[in-house]
Amino acid sequence: MSPMRRWISLAICLAVGAAIWFSPVPEGVTENGWHVLAVFVATILSFILRPYPMGTMVLTGILILVLTHSFVDETSEKPSKEALAYALAKSYGDTTVWLVVAAFLISGAVIQTGFGKRIALVLIRLLGRTKLGLAWGIGAAELVLGPFVPSNTARGGGIVAPIVDSLCRTLANNDEGKRRNSVSSFLILTGAHANLITAAMFLTGMAANPIVSKAADEVADVNFDFVTWLSGSIVPGLIGLFLLPVFLRMLVKPSGIDVGAARGKASDELDAMGKMTRNEWILLGVFVLMLSLWCTARLHGIHTTVVALGGVVIILLTGVQNWKDMAKNHAAWDAMIWLGGLVMMAVALREFGVITWFAENAKGWVGEFNPLTATLALALIYFFSMYAFSMLTGHINAMVAAFIAVAVGVGAPPLLIVALLAYFSNLCGSLTHYSTGPVVIYFGMGYIEAPRWLKIGFLVSLFHLVIWLGIGLPYWKLLGWW
């Protein structure tokens, strides 16, 4: 970005923030709450205009709020220290933020040891006897890694995409001219869209998912933790992952190439990796242990984040990864900084009355609606509003809390609207070729032109809606979510 454009973008964010900050504070909102809203809106806007990375803008936002003592009332004797203590405790002391940090740290070991790559190759060799099988193998790899690699970019773009690319090149006999064939299109699209389904399935499937979980807690008083998230996504998610290749095959009609070579390539790469190392076996054990503990949380009560920290400690004590290498996993600290700041702002917005005020007013704006119709309408608007965003994370941050508030205001079943928004937050990434890291990476490999990607993306989005509404709605009814 040119310095000029950067400064203009930054000025727009500041201007919007200042406009809110200095406008009259509505009744029912505290002045502090209003100021948090101003900085929150400016921060979210900066995620869209992107003058700087998210970490920079979140730290700037925190600094402004602390310097203006926006977290403490006027009677405070040490306003600077108290405002800072509030900001830090609610951000970098938050349990959900540390779930993501821990999962990031674990995924670093999964990537460094090659265990993630091995999982993908094993599944592709296992399932890849046909074109459909290859695609299912890719989806299965995404599914297994989903809970443990919370950067969907690291999972899709870092682990799976290079393998898919290598399969496609093998299928084209490494002939650059033959690379853009129908089978490659099929596999590339499967990789990209499967990544979004697994991102939707797990609280730890995408770095910004905890934002939805936090908003559910703060706005709708809904505890949408790891198990709840997964219990709602498991059925439509698995069906979606299974049918995605079938649907894409209809659209792309892959033909003319025998995929045996691809499976052979996966097999060769696996052979080249040799036997499972001690470290990979330990990681497999950690995966099984963590997933078991996560899914049985209601029996033993160990918090999801504690389980994840346990995984981190096992990895460190067994020497699968040493602390020095783990501390170098900068993606974890990046996520901690931006996610922590946003989580803190979400908490402050509720604590200072902004959410209640917004929800109260939303009732008036939206008027009388059948709650279920309103819920579905809001969910669909949320889904397709992604066209106006360049990034899933920005979309989630900008919209999700407000949409939950409006929906609850018009009487939507809280769990239903949270579930719809949680899953749609990731599935809507199917719409464009620039919605999130792995999509950008798959698209950037150059197998598919932008217009075609957009067209197929739109059809895949309808496919998602059919499954997640057609099967999801009855299923969630069964769960008692509405």
Place this chain on the structure above:
Amino acid sequence: MSPMRRWISLAICLAVGAAIWFSPVPEGVTENGWHVLAVFVATILSFILRPYPMGTMVLTGILILVLTHSFVDETSEKPSKEALAYALAKSYGDTTVWLVVAAFLISGAVIQTGFGKRIALVLIRLLGRTKLGLAWGIGAAELVLGPFVPSNTARGGGIVAPIVDSLCRTLANNDEGKRRNSVSSFLILTGAHANLITAAMFLTGMAANPIVSKAADEVADVNFDFVTWLSGSIVPGLIGLFLLPVFLRMLVKPSGIDVGAARGKASDELDAMGKMTRNEWILLGVFVLMLSLWCTARLHGIHTTVVALGGVVIILLTGVQNWKDMAKNHAAWDAMIWLGGLVMMAVALREFGVITWFAENAKGWVGEFNPLTATLALALIYFFSMYAFSMLTGHINAMVAAFIAVAVGVGAPPLLIVALLAYFSNLCGSLTHYSTGPVVIYFGMGYIEAPRWLKIGFLVSLFHLVIWLGIGLPYWKLLGWW
């Protein structure tokens, strides 16, 4: 470390921790407090035996305490989540921990831009007309960088030591055989010992200093913040830095080499660096701004950590360092993890009654003493007990809280004992050639043999005691600290 030795070390830590954990809980201490003490002692012991890096052991300690619900009482309905929330909020949500993290992030930019190196070279060129002048230049570089580079290893070992080494090589005409001469010894010893004086002078001069500050707060109710710390250290610190080369010249008797070449070398290196870049000018501005705000905190009330975060944000927004590079500063996150966990344990020890219990009992153990005699005796024991440790950080963590508690128990003036232990925590690093990172690095350059380093180190320790007691005590009396 061999796996065998590693497991034995770990087993010793676990055994000691378990012995405390399962021994009868003394009256006046809660069971939770006793468990925190057990894990705290095992963690500190692990810093000395070092089966794993500090980050690994601290995370393990936190995990054990959270899994055993040691931070919540039995009535808690969600003990796992509440224990985790307590642990995270008191560690990674702590304001002092983030002072160190922010300073680490700033020092990353100081190193990356070469600004730290330039400061050192400028001061050496400015002052280095004689042997003494060269040494003062080295001390001045340490002094200027002291407040901003909280890893004394990064400051001494990373910025200053390579320059000192290069000066020494120049003085020996790059002749390996002539490298170990008296002038080199003089400069190397100055570099190592000046680093310890500046580490003692600033709360942000050494990564573990906040442990002292936190212990002062928790144990003696003394607010030993950046300004208080510096107001007590500025007079003996500056005198010590000024006289150190004079004292070392007496011991080493550097002679026979004209130092003009060294100053010329510094000058050449400066010329090679070219003019101050825009980024360096901005960093200079950040230094001046931060130091001004830190030292005038009582006028404007902005918390030290908020000022440091301001420095971070300025560096990011001006592009002196971008967020991606800053997030890669793993030393900052390493420090956050271990320092945060220890700070949390210190808080828990007080909140659960362990500190009060220890201090009450210490009175009985120590018996009746003149409080001032006892204070000095404790401070000296603390100082020379460093001989039994291999690392300043381990020494501080193991001893400082207990020593403050005992001293306060026998009626020591709280500010005085805190000051003595704070400064001695770093100055005692003079005793050995392996006490802390930069000392290890200077020693490891091979200019001085171990027996000689130990002998001179002992004499330097006496030099420190003469200054910090002979001048420090009357000066702190003037400040009203006793």
